[in-house]
Amino acid sequence: MGGGDTAYLVDGHHRREAYLNAKVTQPIPVTYFTGSVEEAVLEAGRANSKAKQPMTNTERQDFAWRLVRLGSYTRNQVAEAAGVSVRQVATMREVLKQLGEDAFEYESWWKARTVASGRESSSFDSDEEREEWLEAWDSDLASRMRKEFTGKLIANPELAARALNIYFGRKLPDLFSELRQYVSEGDTQEQADENDDF
Template sequence: MNPTDTNSLVRSKVIIEGRIKAGSPPPAIPNSLPLESIEIIPQVFQHREDAQWASDDHVQTLVKVIKNSTKAAKKKPLEPLTVFWIGDGWALIDGHHRYKAYKAIGYADPVPVTVFSGTLDEAIGQALKGNSKDKLAMSKSEKTNAAWRLVISTGLSLNQLVDASTISKPTIIQMRNVMRTLKETDPGLDLDELTWHQALRKYQGKEEEDFEPDFEWRDKRIAKVAQKLSDTFGKEFKRKPELFWEAVRKYDSNLTDHFLKMHNVDPEDFSWSKADPNEF
């Protein structure tokens, strides 16, 4: 059974553990690999909950970087992908957008890789910890949900969990307590199906609809508005960001004034005619 047959991190991890146990050591430690020899297992090694528009846009940015580099006399690929040996092949644990960018242009040469040589649990943690410049920022809810995934699916130590997720130690300790309690009180519960917020509410004996954390509500609203902007305007405002700035100002100047104050700029001192949106 291939891990891609299930969306469950826990069940996918069990399958990979079986492949590692039945497999063999890697034939050699490579510094590059053909794309087709790298297996993608997002259920286990991709912790981000990307909005499709943001993911696609980021990939296209990386595509331009690759194309520009290939025009030079000497090709300069993107930073190495991080791969992990799973008994019978290499799995991608860091660099999913770079991988998609290579695939998008039909990159024929082997791509640079670095090999992660820890345990499977450590590789799952490394997939979250990876924080190269080619990565998209994660929202607060994504980070807490990713930390929850690590808590319920790995045996990483407290310090390792904190290091990989950047979530505070008290929160990780709380997650561990919630996990242990839910396993004891409801053995049939599939923790893999719950977000951290849902698990916490269940632990507290409250219904899901009773409450939604401010940060989760905020993240959802931001993603919804950003998706609407992308659907409506595409890349128009990215090419001419000053149009977006002036359009928002025309819509409601209070919004732009508030935005300036958020960045410690006095609207009275701001020169609209020389506005550089990249400063904000």
């Protein structure tokens, strides 16, 4: 991104460092963006979301958290750039307000949310370690559910919701809060529009 005669690196710091460490002398491939710093940050997020290897859920949430902490963007801008729901952005703003200046100590959305909720930090050494653990468990649980229910819950979301309500009881709001990150605002609006047709 250029500003007058000056170019700013908005994204790709690790790649640049790798090129420098490898002592590469050829030109490094870059994408130039003409616009404000704020617009460039949003564009970098959009580009990363659409890459051949798109951002993981954790990366998208951390990017959204970064944008929220910058404080320059609307909820819709953050949601679109990071690929998270508008409600998730609102939750991040609540956590930012709750943590105040301390929010800037947490690059990871998960860590910030954990601290804001008052829960003790887990025994994971890194977000990557936590993510690996979660992926192993969620894949196993999903596989067991598929075997047990053979598509019955997928075919009948109302039945699934009722069963989950009974199963989770008072913890259902916690489940709802976690599920919001997997549903974009557009998906819920499309579903509402479809239901209006009946």
